[in-house]
Amino acid sequence: MAAEQENVGNLKRKLAKLFQLSLDATVPGEPDIEPQVAACTAKFGDYQCNNAMGLWSKIKGRPGIEFRGPPAVGQAIMKNLPQSEMIESCSVAGPGFVNVVLSKNWMAQNIQKMLVDGIETWAPKLSIKRAVVDFSSPNIAKEMHVGHLRSTIIGDTLASMLEFSNVEVLRRNHVGDWGTQFGMLIEFLFEKFPNFEDVNETAIGDLQAFYKESKQRFDVDAEFKDRAQKAVVRLQSGEQMYRKAWAQICEISRREFDQVYQRLGVHLEEKGESFYNPHIPGVIEALTNQGLVEESKGARVIFIEGINIPLIVVKSDGGYNYASTDMTALWYRLNEEKAEWIIYVTDVGQQQHFDMVFKAAKRAGWFPADDRQYPKASHVGFGLVLGEDGKRFRTRSTEVVRLADLLDEAKTRSKAALIERGKAAEWTEEELEQTAEAVGYGAVKYADLKNNRLTNYTFDFDQMLNDKGNTAVYLLYAHARICSIIRKSGKDTEELKKTGKILLDHADERVLGLHLLQFAEVVEEACTNLLPNVLCEYLYNLSENFTRFYSNCQVVGSAEETSRLLLCEATAVVMRKCFFLLGIKPVYKI
Numbered sequence: 087m088a089a090e091q092e093n094v095g096n097l098k099r100k101l102a103k104l105f106q107l108s109l110d111a112t113v114p115g116e117p118d119i120e121p122q123v124a125a126c127t128a129k130f131g132d133y134q135c136n137n138a139m140g141l142w143s144k145i146k147g148r149p150g151i152e153f154r155g156p157p158a159v160g161q162a163i164m165k166n167l168p169q170s171e172m173i174e175s176c177s178v179a180g181p182g183f184v185n186v187v188l189s190k191n192w193m194a195q196n197i198q199k200m201l202v203d204g205i206e207t208w209a210p211k212l213s214i215k216r217a218v219v220d221f222s223s224p225n226i227a228k229e230m231h232v233g234h235l236r237s238t239i240i241g242d243t244l245a246s247m248l249e250f251s252n253v254e255v256l257r258r259n260h261v262g263d264w265g266t267q268f269g270m271l272i273e274f275l276f277e278k279f280p281n282f283e284d285v286n287e288t289a290i291g292d293l294q295a296f297y298k299e300s301k302q303r304f305d306v307d308a309e310f311k312d313r314a315q316k317a318v319v320r321l322q323s324g325e326q327m328y329r330k331a332w333a334q335i336c337e338i339s340r341r342e343f344d345q346v347y348q349r350l351g352v353h354l355e356e357k358g359e360s361f362y363n364p365h366i367p368g369v370i371e372a373l374t375n376q377g378l379v380e381e382s383k384g385a386r387v388i389f390i391e392g393i394n395i396p397l398i399v400v401k402s403d404g405g406y407n408y409a410s411t412d413m414t415a416l417w418y419r420l421n422e423e424k425a426e427w428i429i430y431v432t433d434v435g436q437q438q439h440f441d442m443v444f445k446a447a448k449r450a451g452w453f454p455a456d457d458r459q460y461p462k463a464s465h466v467g468f469g470l471v472l473g474e475d476g477k478r479f480r481t482r483s484t485e486v487v488r489l490a491d492l493l494d495e496a497k498t499r500s501k502a503a504l505i506e507r508g509k510a511a512e513w514t515e516e517e518l519e520q521t522a523e524a525v526g527y528g529a530v531k532y533a534d535l536k537n538n539r540l541t542n543y544t545f546d547f548d549q550m551l552n553d554k555g556n557t558a559v560y561l562l563y564a565h566a567r568i569c570s571i572i573r574k575s576g577k578d579t580e581e582l583k584k585t586g587k588i589l590l591d592h593a594d595e596r597v598l599g600l601h602l603l604q605f606a607e608v609v610e611e612a613c614t615n616l617l618p619n620v621l622c623e624y625l626y627n628l629s630e631n632f633t634r635f636y637s638n639c640q641v642v643g644s645a646e647e648t649s650r651l652l653l654c655e656a657t658a659v660v661m662r663k664c665f666f667l668l669g670i671k672p673v674y675k676i
């Protein structure tokens with residue numbers, strides 16, 4: 087686990103500390119037993135310690151051990167648990183589970199403390215200072231497609247979770263801005279626009295179409311192909327006109343990408359493949375001097391244990407490739423940028439590539455032998471986006487789906503739904519636009535994030551824009567409803583926080599309170615295991631718990647109004663932090 091320092095909000099860690107003391111006292115001869123603490127799934131308590139059974143099989147039969155089975159070990163663990171204001175009661179169940187019921191006063195106080203001190207006090211504390219998240223990373227002159235949408239959305243969430251944990255994140259857009267395709271693009275540009283330097287995106291129009299057209303030429307016209315291949319060499323040797331044309335094509339592409347990022351509210355810093363070019367020879371030389379690089383079929387390669395194909399770092403024509411760049415980028419991130427955790431977000435199809443790059447780096451001694459230690463690299467893979475027909479998502483013309491069109495449609499549809507609810511009469515046009523955008527884009531993002539990223543998911547507007555079920559629409563409406571409850575009370579929550587007191591007497595209040603308190607451990611899990619769906623599931627359950635509370639506990643006008651308004655506020659605060667981490671803009675009225 088990455089979080090080594092104390093995290094004040096994390097219940098599981100707090101309990102684990104107590105159980106550590108108890109385990110040390112229960113079996114003094116076994117100093118390194120790690121406490122296994124988990125939230126309870128059954129009704130016996132809030133948390134449980136699961137060490138008794140494993141510990142028993144370890145110590146039974148040893149001289150001096152007086153326990154007569156795991157339940158007795160459980161009893162001893164319970165007896166040795168230090169006094170704590172956190173715990174109301176304990177019990178041992180079944181084969182030796184030690185169940186803990188938390189003190190509701192303690193719970194209430196901690197929720198209130200978060201309201202006063204801010205949700206940042208519940209942030210994970212990781213042991214690293216700087217990370218790279220390599221995400222989005224589309225290719226120049228090719229349209230961003232839904233695969234890049236997934237990378238952008240997932241990567242942004244991971245970066246935000248790390249930032250929330252006080253890690254400095256280098257948000258890297260590793261755009262494909264180098265490679266043989268540029269020869270053909272440049273030649274085509276020269277041909278179509280003799281004054282290429284004045285050319286802008288309006289003249290070129292759709293870069294993707296431009297790419298296609300030039301590719302067609304390349305495939306059928308041998309003379310053009312020959313020129314294109316020579317152009318690559320001239321570009322790589324730094325010939326000015328070629329560099330200029332290249333820069334121009336990159337710039338036009340960049341502007342297109344930026345529009346999508348702006349709409350999604352995602353921030354990235356571009357360091358494309360070309361950035362690493364000057365460093366490649368040095369890195370390959372160092373690897374060669376270490377004896378890692380071998381000659382194979384004319385190419386220079388690194389062999390990796392357990393994988394039957396080697397990692398090609400210099401092609402047989404002497405050129406560099408995707409892997410040469412990735413080895414170099416990794417080297418740069420470790421040595422120049424001093425990143426301790428380097429995270430790559432791409433489709434699972436690239437898993438083997440990254441596996442090989444990481445293993446080669448390990449052979450070179452760039453990473454410690456123990457995988458749990460930093461610096462380390464992780465590949466965050468994700469599955470395909472499928473259409474409603476269950477096949478790879480495409481439009482009717484079997485083209486790749488343009489990202490901008492998807493966002494447009496999501497917004498249009500959510501706007502139509504708002505108008506249907508009569509909002510056009512109630513709101514200003516600006517409010518309508520902003521809400522439609524927040525809900526529409528939020529729906530696209532949430533539909534992507536809520537599934538385990540490794541599974542394929544079906545892109546379905548009707549489903550993602552449904553206001554019932556596990557969708558952003560439902561969650562955003564739930565948040566807006568909470569805000570409206572608070573507004574209608576006419577009370578100032580800033581004031582209530584300081585003067586009022588939270589009580590968790592009703593069973594549904596207690597369930598909601600416990601769920602709120604579990605935010606800290608859930609974000610930590612989502613962040614350290616790189617799984618945004620864990621946070622989505624938490625958010626959905628929070629909403630469900632709130633709904634149950636609200637149906638069974640009268641808020642405004644009740645004797646418990648102050649406490650319940652504070653619970654509403656705490657729920658809204660936690661929901662907003664979840665939305666923020668998931669890249670979703672909250673809405674405040676609906």
Ligand code: ARG
Nearest residue numbers: 220223224225260261262432
């Ligand atoms: N441009 C690549 C693609 O579209 C993704 C790059 C991922 N990052 C990396 N360092 N290789 O597939």
